[in-house]
Structures are given as C-alpha cells and as structure tokens.
Amino acid sequence: MRYSQYFLPTSADTPSDAVVISHKLMLRAGMIRKLAAGIYTYMPFALRTIHKISNILREELNRAGAIELLMPAVQPAELWQESGRWSQYGPELLRFKDRKDGDFCFGPTHEEVITALVRSEIRSYRNLPVNLYQIQTKFRDEIRPRFGLMRGREFIMKDGYSFDADEAGAMVTYWKMYEAYRRIFHRCGLKFRPVEADTGNIGGSLSHEFQVLAESGEDALLNCGSCDYAANVEKASERNDAAAPDPAGFLPVETVDTPGMGRIEEVSAFLQRPPEQFIKMLVCLADGTPVAVLVRGDHELNPVKLKGLLGADAVEMADDAMVLSAAGAPAGFVGPIGLKGNLRLLADHAVRGVLNGVCGANQADKHRIHVNPGRDFQAEYADLRMARAGGRCPKCEGGVLEAHRGIEVGHVFYLGLKYSRAMKAQFLDAAGKENPFVMGCYGIGVTRTMAAAIEQNHDAHGVIWPMPIAPFHVILCPINPKKDEEAGRAADALYGELTQAGVEVLHDDRGERAGSMFADADLLGVPIRVAIGARGLKDGIVEIKRRNEAEPARVPLKEAARVVQDMIRQDLEKYA
RNA sequence: CGGGGCGUAGCGCAGCCUGGUAGCGCGCCUGCCUUGGGCGCAGGAAGCCGUCGGUUCAAAUCCGGCCGCCCCGACCA
Incomplete structure (x- = not known):
C-alpha cells in the first residue's frame, strides 16, 4: 500500500x-x-x-x-x-x-x-x-x-x-x-x-x-x-485449612466498653489486639433478605462468593437502619453471640481458627473478648473472603498467590x-x-x-504490534525521494519485490521529512522499518530496524527483500 | 443513576470572574528555503463561541432549561 x-x-x-x-x-x-x-x-x-x-x-x-x-x-x-x-x-x-x-x-x-x-x-x-x-x-x-x-x-x-x-x-x-x-x-x-x-x-x-x-x-x-x-x-x-483451636486454651467471654469505636482499627488499637483476632460481622441483604456474615478482622468479604453461595441475584450491604433492625444493635457493634433467631449466620472458613477473639457485643459501645467459634456460636462455614496476594495457594502445597x-x-x-x-x-x-x-x-x-x-505492547513513541496481528509487516521509508532519485527508485523497486512476495508493505511515499516519517512509523508500530537513503545507498546499504529494537541492521540493498522476509517468517513461527 | 467537570477554528487550549473589535499553538492552503528523528521564513483560509430562552443599549462572558461529552462511583461477557 x-x-x-x-x-x-x-x-x-x-x-x-x-x-x-x-x-x-x-x-x-x-x-x-x-x-x-x-x-x-x-x-x-x-x-x-x-x-x-x-x-x-x-x-x-x-x-x-x-x-x-x-x-x-x-x-x-x-x-x-x-x-x-x-x-x-x-x-x-x-x-x-x-x-x-x-x-x-x-x-x-x-x-x-x-x-x-x-x-x-x-x-x-x-x-x-x-x-x-x-x-x-x-x-x-x-x-x-x-x-x-x-x-x-x-x-x-x-x-x-x-x-x-x-x-x-x-x-x-x-x-x-x-x-x-x-x-x-x-x-x-x-x-x-x-x-x-x-x-x-x-x-x-x-x-x-x-x-x-x-x-x-x-x-x-x-x-x-x-x-x-x-x-x-x-x-x-486461599487455602482454607484453619483448624479449630484446642478448647483447653479457651478463656471465659467478657464484655468490655469500647465507647464510640465501631471500626476494627479503633477497637484493635484500643484493646491492643491485632485485627486477625477479630471476628467481623457484616449484615448483607441478599435479594432483600438480611443475612449475617462473619469474616476475620483483617479479611474482606467477597460479595460475589456470597451471592453465589446464596444463589441470589443481588447482594448489597445493609444500611445502618437495616443493621439495627436485623441484628438488634447499631452498626459497628454487631456480633454473632445472641443473634435474633431468624437471622442466618454464615462465616468464612478462617473464622474457625480464631482463638479468644473479639467481636461486637450486640449493644452500643461494647465488644466481647475471648470469643471462641464453636463454643460461643454456631455458623455455616464457607469460602467467603477475598483472596489476597501473599495468601496460600488452594491447589498446591506451599504455593503463594501473586x-x-x-x-x-x-x-x-x-x-x-x-x-x-x-x-x-x-x-x-x-x-x-x-x-x-x-x-x-x-x-x-x-x-x-x-x-x-x-495496552500490552507500546512505548513512549507508539504502538509495537506483534507480527501476527500487525496491520502491515513492513513500513518502507525512502529518505528525501524527490531530490534523491536513487532512493526513490530503490524504494519503489523494493516495494514491488516485497509486495510480489506477498509481504504486506506500507510504502511511505508521501515525501515527508525523515523526522516526520520515522515518528509516524514508530507511532503506527509496524514491526519492521526499512529506511532507504543516500547515506546508506552510496555503499549499497539499506537500514532494516525492528520496531522493538533500538539499532538498525545495515543490509545490502540486494539482500533486503530476503532479510525482511526472513524476519517476518521468524516472528510468525514464534507464534505458530 | 449519584457526585464532579467540560462544550470557543480540524486538534489542543486561552478569553468568561470584571459584558463592548474572538485569540494562541499545532494542523491546513500559497510561495521561498530546508531535507537521516515531528525544519525555517513570509503570506493566507477557516469559528452562529453546543443549543434554546432570559437579563441588558450591548452576551462567548451574567441567569435558566435542554443536548452532548469526559472523570469518579455503583454495574458489567
């Protein structure tokens, strides 16, 4: 073209x-x-x-x-x-x-x-x-x-x-x-x-x-x-193998004051206990029906998993008023112990492994400590949390997620x-x-x-097409062809030869200055650029440069067509 | 749909606050010059200032409606 x-x-x-x-x-x-x-x-x-x-x-x-x-x-x-x-x-x-x-x-x-x-x-x-x-x-x-x-x-x-x-x-x-x-x-x-x-x-x-x-x-x-x-x-x-801790270590549940502290970080700092020891309770609406979900304090609920588990069309977080009416306590202070009877209680697997944990007390400004799943509440366990980088692979022993x-x-x-x-x-x-x-x-x-x-293949100058889906294989850049007739002739000849051979060539015959032409060639991202100018032609040479490489190869004009075809073949074979 | 922003020459923008002659860069056209990484000089064409209405002697500029577009959020094979 x-x-x-x-x-x-x-x-x-x-x-x-x-x-x-x-x-x-x-x-x-x-x-x-x-x-x-x-x-x-x-x-x-x-x-x-x-x-x-x-x-x-x-x-x-x-x-x-x-x-x-x-x-x-x-x-x-x-x-x-x-x-x-x-x-x-x-x-x-x-x-x-x-x-x-x-x-x-x-x-x-x-x-x-x-x-x-x-x-x-x-x-x-x-x-x-x-x-x-x-x-x-x-x-x-x-x-x-x-x-x-x-x-x-x-x-x-x-x-x-x-x-x-x-x-x-x-x-x-x-x-x-x-x-x-x-x-x-x-x-x-x-x-x-x-x-x-x-x-x-x-x-x-x-x-x-x-x-x-x-x-x-x-x-x-x-x-x-x-x-x-x-x-x-x-x-x-992530791997879900949290084992229930030994009941021998269970401490008696206590209720403590946590005035105005509805967020895990606040309570964690106040009680000097790490978020992993918290049992976070969230109230969600699954197609309008409230359910309570427990995740460990440092974990996030994965709403997509919850939706799938419940077979619901839509799952959303309950607002504060809904939390109050469903759980009987203000948001930030709800917990699994002493829940209203009809509220379904789900828990992520990791919750099972919490020993002497912290959770909301179901009354304003109070939390419970030394809470132990199994002893203090029963829940339906499932995989409900967001997996994270650094977590353990669910499929193989010892693998870590990236x-x-x-x-x-x-x-x-x-x-x-x-x-x-x-x-x-x-x-x-x-x-x-x-x-x-x-x-x-x-x-x-x-x-x-x-x-x-x-998105995957570009640099500061433009696109870098992978050969198999590049709009053209080659862009031909004759330098100053109007003045330098030899360059123009050589480019036309090479264009004809490559096209005959079935190579998809974009022949930049616009007569633009070299700078504009190269800038466009980079922007367009055609994988191979052939520059033909007086500088090389005096030695019978053209420059063949891959878009993803910095330096051109200097190739005798006579061999240019073959070299280009070899490069294209190499690239395509890589992806065959 | 909620929040924010923008509509002025083909593109990118200024002008708007403080109303009065529409401007800059790129691109485009002509000529000269230059020619290996987006040359230079000179001249030129091009805008119903998104749209409708209001205020005013006068609106790109102030006010309101509408339309379009963009960003954040919720949503999504």
Missing part, C-alpha cells in the same frame, strides 16, 4: 478525552474515530488488524471443529421473553420497536437466537454435538462506556455456542474450546493467562476468562507462583441446561427420550483484543 494513496491520518497530539494508552494511540494512529459515546469507526489501518485477529479465530475454531455462521443483529423480544431475559437484562439491552410496534433489541449476545435455531433444526442425538460461532457487531448500552475500544458500547465479538447430548460431551467440548482459545491468543502474539472465573448469575461451576496481562487491566488476578492455579479475584480462593492485572478478552462458559430448558430445546436420545441440550458458550472480544494488544 502506498501511503499517499491510503487513508491513514496520524496526529502528533492527543485528544484530551482519552485516558488509557490504547485509546490515545488508536486516535493518534488514525485507527479509530468516535461517532458517539462508546461507538467508533474502525479506520482502514485498524480494520486490517481486526481482520487478522478474525482470521486467526477462524482458523483455530475451525480446526477445533466449530462452524461459522452469521445470525441477525436485530432480535425479536419474543425470544428473550422465552428465556426470561427480556425482563432480567436491564437497560444495557438496547430495545426498540419496529414500524408495526413490535418489540426488538439489538443483540448483545445470541444464546436465544442460537438456541431457537438449533431447537428447530436438530432432533436427534445422532446430529450432536454441534458447535457454531459467528463474528459480529454487538451492542451493549453500557452504563458508562470508557477507555475507547476497551469498553465500548458497539464492539465486534466472536461468540460461539455448543450443543451436546450430555454433560460429559459438553465437558469435552468445553476443554476443546479452552485449548483453542489458548492457541488463538498465543498466535496473536499476546501474553495472556486463562483464569478461573465467577459464573455470575448463570450459575454452574465452570468458567474461564482469558486475560491479556497488562498493568492497565480492569481485572485483578491472582495466580500461584508454584503451580498453574490462576483465578479472577472475584473467584480466587497479583496481576488483566484485560478480559475471552470467556469460556459451561451453560448446562439454562437456555435449553427455558426454551424447551430438546433432542431425542438413543432410547427415544426427550432431553434438553447441554450447552456451552464462548466469547472473544475482537476489538477489545486489538486494544489489549496495544
């Missing part, structure tokens, strides 16, 4: 409303332009990367036995009413009416459409499993779109859905997709990590997110330094029967009996992957 014939407007300065680096660089590099909040035009340069990512997706998914189709973006409300999500989904679902006043939405996801399709087409176990995917524009009316393509409203997504005859088959499919995802992100040239994820409102037990590792990532991850355990903090656990940040670019999800049951999508098994399909769903944010690639 000749730059002078292309549509690639770059800019030296950053629009003020961009916060994250991928957004800034994509604007400066002429990759995207905003049309409305969270809605962007993908400019030609960006579209090339979108196509490259899409093609890697197709190759790997097809290899794994999935089949591409394309469903409508606009969906009728009836389907969503069948699954129950028309009322559940909330304002994030963009709804509208057609001219006949019928309700429709712009699809944020396609479980309903695909389930209806498979329901009407597949009757027999003989035709299972099927695994279908599409690459399509989605719309989610995000509460707060931000960070450019990282959290847009309109975005391109690969979404896939599998249908199996039984759970065992669905598991096979699930892990096949998991492996395909590993290959996909590896082939994109990204540093990533699959992590265990919360299954959210869908329930079920099996879900993994594929996280591109980047400091700017919105998701906090924990992984074991010794084994392959890795999870989103929402899901992550913290990272990531950008969620893919998600594989075991759905089970949720949609097939709700929508009566059934097949006949070998015994002639009707069964609901066992489903899985698998998403990859294509445009988000592009943004994540930039």
Whole structure:
C-alpha cells in the first residue's frame, strides 16, 4: 500500500478525552474515530488488524471443529421473553420497536437466537454435538462506556455456542474450546493467562476468562507462583485449612466498653489486639433478605462468593437502619453471640481458627473478648473472603498467590441446561427420550483484543504490534525521494519485490521529512522499518530496524527483500 | 443513576470572574528555503463561541432549561 494513496491520518497530539494508552494511540494512529459515546469507526489501518485477529479465530475454531455462521443483529423480544431475559437484562439491552410496534433489541449476545435455531433444526442425538460461532457487531448500552475500544458500547465479538447430548460431551467440548482459545491468543502474539472465573448469575461451576496481562487491566488476578492455579479475584480462593483451636486454651467471654469505636482499627488499637483476632460481622441483604456474615478482622468479604453461595441475584450491604433492625444493635457493634433467631449466620472458613477473639457485643459501645467459634456460636462455614496476594495457594502445597492485572478478552462458559430448558430445546436420545441440550458458550472480544494488544505492547513513541496481528509487516521509508532519485527508485523497486512476495508493505511515499516519517512509523508500530537513503545507498546499504529494537541492521540493498522476509517468517513461527 | 467537570477554528487550549473589535499553538492552503528523528521564513483560509430562552443599549462572558461529552462511583461477557 502506498501511503499517499491510503487513508491513514496520524496526529502528533492527543485528544484530551482519552485516558488509557490504547485509546490515545488508536486516535493518534488514525485507527479509530468516535461517532458517539462508546461507538467508533474502525479506520482502514485498524480494520486490517481486526481482520487478522478474525482470521486467526477462524482458523483455530475451525480446526477445533466449530462452524461459522452469521445470525441477525436485530432480535425479536419474543425470544428473550422465552428465556426470561427480556425482563432480567436491564437497560444495557438496547430495545426498540419496529414500524408495526413490535418489540426488538439489538443483540448483545445470541444464546436465544442460537438456541431457537438449533431447537428447530436438530432432533436427534445422532446430529450432536454441534458447535457454531459467528463474528459480529454487538451492542451493549453500557452504563458508562470508557477507555475507547476497551469498553465500548458497539464492539465486534466472536461468540460461539455448543450443543451436546450430555454433560460429559459438553465437558469435552468445553476443554476443546479452552485449548483453542489458548492457541488463538498465543498466535496473536499476546501474553495472556486463562483464569478461573465467577459464573455470575448463570450459575454452574465452570468458567474461564482469558486475560491479556497488562498493568492497565480492569481485572485483578491472582495466580500461584508454584503451580498453574490462576483465578479472577472475584473467584480466587486461599487455602482454607484453619483448624479449630484446642478448647483447653479457651478463656471465659467478657464484655468490655469500647465507647464510640465501631471500626476494627479503633477497637484493635484500643484493646491492643491485632485485627486477625477479630471476628467481623457484616449484615448483607441478599435479594432483600438480611443475612449475617462473619469474616476475620483483617479479611474482606467477597460479595460475589456470597451471592453465589446464596444463589441470589443481588447482594448489597445493609444500611445502618437495616443493621439495627436485623441484628438488634447499631452498626459497628454487631456480633454473632445472641443473634435474633431468624437471622442466618454464615462465616468464612478462617473464622474457625480464631482463638479468644473479639467481636461486637450486640449493644452500643461494647465488644466481647475471648470469643471462641464453636463454643460461643454456631455458623455455616464457607469460602467467603477475598483472596489476597501473599495468601496460600488452594491447589498446591506451599504455593503463594501473586497479583496481576488483566484485560478480559475471552470467556469460556459451561451453560448446562439454562437456555435449553427455558426454551424447551430438546433432542431425542438413543432410547427415544426427550432431553434438553447441554450447552456451552464462548466469547472473544475482537476489538477489545486489538486494544489489549496495544495496552500490552507500546512505548513512549507508539504502538509495537506483534507480527501476527500487525496491520502491515513492513513500513518502507525512502529518505528525501524527490531530490534523491536513487532512493526513490530503490524504494519503489523494493516495494514491488516485497509486495510480489506477498509481504504486506506500507510504502511511505508521501515525501515527508525523515523526522516526520520515522515518528509516524514508530507511532503506527509496524514491526519492521526499512529506511532507504543516500547515506546508506552510496555503499549499497539499506537500514532494516525492528520496531522493538533500538539499532538498525545495515543490509545490502540486494539482500533486503530476503532479510525482511526472513524476519517476518521468524516472528510468525514464534507464534505458530 | 449519584457526585464532579467540560462544550470557543480540524486538534489542543486561552478569553468568561470584571459584558463592548474572538485569540494562541499545532494542523491546513500559497510561495521561498530546508531535507537521516515531528525544519525555517513570509503570506493566507477557516469559528452562529453546543443549543434554546432570559437579563441588558450591548452576551462567548451574567441567569435558566435542554443536548452532548469526559472523570469518579455503583454495574458489567
């Protein structure tokens, strides 16, 4: 591609409303332009990367036995009413009416459409499993779109859905997709990590997110330094083996005055006892019903775990008035001893290990000391706390958890029967009996992957594309070609030669000064830059520089095409 | 949806408090000059000051409504 014939407007300065680096660089590099909040035009340069990512997706998914189709973006409300999500989904679902006043939405996801399709087409176990995917524009009316393509409203997504005859088959499919995802992100040239994820409102037990590792990532991850355990903090656990202490050490409970001290730090300082010795009681509302939850004083409740345990749609902290009415004591002084009978009491595993602990006394300005779980109260124990870096790995002996940040670019999800049951999508098994399909769903944010690639691969000057998803392999920079005809001729010849060989070349024939050209080359992040100028040509030399290296290689002009092709091949093989 | 902020030339911003001729840098156009890391000089085009209304002799500036956008929070495959 000749730059002078292309549509690639770059800019030296950053629009003020961009916060994250991928957004800034994509604007400066002429990759995207905003049309409305969270809605962007993908400019030609960006579209090339979108196509490259899409093609890697197709190759790997097809290899794994999935089949591409394309469903409508606009969906009728009836389907969503069948699954129950028309009322559940909330304002994030963009709804509208057609001219006949019928309700429709712009699809944020396609479980309903695909389930209806498979329901009407597949009757027999003989035709299972099927695994279908599409690459399509989605719309989610995000509460707060931000960070450019990282959290847009309109975005391109690969979404896939599998249908199996039984759970065992669905598991096979699930892990096949998991492996395909590993290959996909590896082939994109990204540093990533699959992590265990919360299954959210869908329930079920099996879900993994594929996280591109980047400091700017919105998701906090924990992984074991010794084994392959890795999870989103929402899901992550620490080892839960706190043993109940020996009752021989139990001291009698006492009530002490703690005037005005409702916070752990205050009471801890006042009583000279460390927060680990505290039993913190929180009152939460699970779909409106109060429950009491105990965590150790130095721990945090993980609301996602609580929500999952209770099977609730929403969990929130009770306000002070609710605490008072549910527990009978002011917030800050509630405790597990002598609770109102009907209040359910849950506790994190770590609470079991507290010996002679401190907790609220269920009356204002008083705490109890020498409180011992088991002797002084009974609770339902579960994993309810936030895991932390430095915590012990739940999976291996001796491993310690480390913290990272990531950008969620893919998600594989075991759905089970949720949609097939709700929508009566059934097949006949070998015994002639009707069964609901066992489903899985698998998403990859294509445009988000592009943004994540930039978040992970950039420097002060611009993007540094991994070769497999770079919009071009090479950028050709003839120095002063209008004056120096030899440079111009050599560049044109090399351009022709490389293009013939199938190399994707951006030929910067704009006649810009060297400084501007190099600055743009760095900004655009094309992996290989070839500079052709009088300085080298007098010795028959051109300079070939990788974007991620500081020094160029000086290569005879005659060999330039071959050297460039070798470099590209090397890079691509690394990610094959 | 709660809190905060911003809308002035394509982009980044000043001007607003204290009402009276709309300005700077970048970019763009012309010419000369220069040419290996965003050259220099000279000339030029370009703005219904988001929008509607109010106050005033006079509004970018003061007041109110609306719209849009951004940031923080809650939410989210």
